[in-house]
Amino acid sequence: MTKKSNFTRHLLATAGWGVCAGLLAMSLPQSAQAGQDAYTPVTASMLNGAQSNDGWLMFNRDYSGRNYAPFTQITPQNVSKLSVAWTSGKIDIPDGFEDTPIVNGDYMFVTTPKDHVIAYNAVTGAKLWEYDYQVPAAAYKTVCCDTNNRGVALSGNLAIFGTLDNHVVALNAQTGAVVWNVSIEDPGIGYSISEAPLVVNGKVIIGSGGGEYGARGFIQALDAQTGAKLWKTYTTAAPNQPGGDTWPAGAYKTGGGAPWMTGTYDPDTNTLFWGAGNPGPWLATMRPGKNLYTDSLLAIDPDTGALKWYYQYTANDTWDYDGVNTPMLTNLTYKGKDYKAIVEANRNGYFYAIDRTTGKLIYAKVFVHDTSIKGIVNGQAVGNDAVRPALDKTIFTCPSFLGGKNWWPAAVDPATNMAYVPTLHACMSMTGVPVSYAAGLPFLGETFKMEPDPASPGVLGSFQAIDLSTGKQVWQKKTAAPWDGGALATAGGVVFSGTPNGHLLAFDGKTGKTLWKSPDLGSGIIAAPISYEVNGKQYVAVWSGWGGVWPIWSGKLGAPLAKAPRGGQLYVFQVNQ
């Protein structure tokens, strides 16, 4: 008998999951197909209209990235009646579940840590198929922050995902059979993929991880039908490119800038927006200059990969303030003027509004205690030189290297004109240490420790609403635990987000009043909730499954959650009338 993964053993052991465990991408048993609608191929026009689709067609629901669902059945008045419609059953992988489920019609596609993919009936939870990707051992050498996979993208009849060993794989959405499988980098040398791809105009767009290993970040476009490689854009500028003079000789080759979170897209201007991560090594004294295009928002032509413009959030970063948080497209009014904007709650502790037609700053307002950035001058954050580490120089500053907000998707509700931002309150000490580059080894040049924030004793997390017209906080829920999960806004006026203690919470989007708290879902929530409708009924879904970056990197601040229960379980809720 061949050795089976924990995942497969779990499937074999779980009653009621059908008979198709243990083999890759088995075809459906007849009984599971009964009641399943014919699959609707996902066209470019469906993706352009994803905001009004009944499903949840891409990572941030639609190209705007707002994580805003237009459904109104679940309201502040009835949300307390939410009950479990179905669950996946416990999936016995002890790593963080960061997947956003993707729904098309009554098909739901999810991923788990270690790059497994499962399809369910979105109404009943019946498992349609599973695909048990085999990650080679070499890949685990260079993942920084758990074995997470954040989800699939849909195109035509395909469900497409990236892997920790840098493959992009397309499965037949109805059967789970592999249609194409393309390697875009070798495993073990620094790169990994955790983000969900984005499909734009028949192209699969996906970015690399590896900023802690000096891996030179890139965004890759593939033909969605065949997997053929179309263009590849690096996120650090070579000497012959604009910005190439912002690096010491050769440093761009190990300069990081990993674009490790799914970007967004503006169909009106045919522009992709993707964030680039921290420079490598962390210790900035080793790479004087702005280090373009690390910690930057990149506006890219999806047809060619050409850079249209950039906005750098943090120049010559030495604090690990990646610029990868979702650039959310929304219209706003600031000081009496209307803008087509991008808003982004940055790791450096500032909430940014940027004109998405020009790349010029509209405003940036601090949303968490911040000593690293002194303020905004001439449209740019000004770093505080007093808290920059150097060899044998230890500094203390806020926010921590996990940022004022980490990767968890925020949400924007156009009706309340607010952004909903999961927030971390922590600081850090850092000391510069010598480092030299070696492929596949950490490339940091700093030792670091998380520390409590003296400005918020006893508080590690909060969930806050920010007024888009001012950049100022409207309401905030503070917690002793870190806020470590994504946000969902809905047209019914209810905002959802989960906690490390395993509860999904519902807030009144206007006031912040807590309307509902789920039962303990068995493990902490780090994923983002979604909402969808099938046959006219609204559902809310979220993964529990503690893990991810906090338990690995939080040091002594993580002690209260060090023994938190592990294992994933997808919960789908409905309102019983």
Added chain:
Amino acid sequence: MALILSAAGAAAAAPPALYTAAQSASGATVFAQNCAMCHGADLKGGAGPSLVGQSFASAANKYTIGAIFSEIAEQMPAGQPGSLTHDQYTAALAYILSKNGYPAGSTALDYNASLGSSVPLVSQVK
């Protein structure tokens, strides 16, 4: 003694005793507090690579104690490389060896000797 050593060297099935039971016992605590968050409480990996079995150290890898220990002592823990004491690093190595089928003995692992050791490290765990 010489006879035992040569026998151990000749027969791959009998790995040498390189550490004491006290070191591996202390190493279990060091590992739990500093390594398990990435490498897993069972050493089977997570955010960091597996440190047990053939996925860690097969004969084909041709690892030595010195190569692996240098990586541990100079690069780990990833957030705080070099932050543990010499005794903690040797204890962690002792614990990893114990989980890979290496027996405890009467001679303690020495920090400096381990850094330069050319003794092969091949997991006995299949």
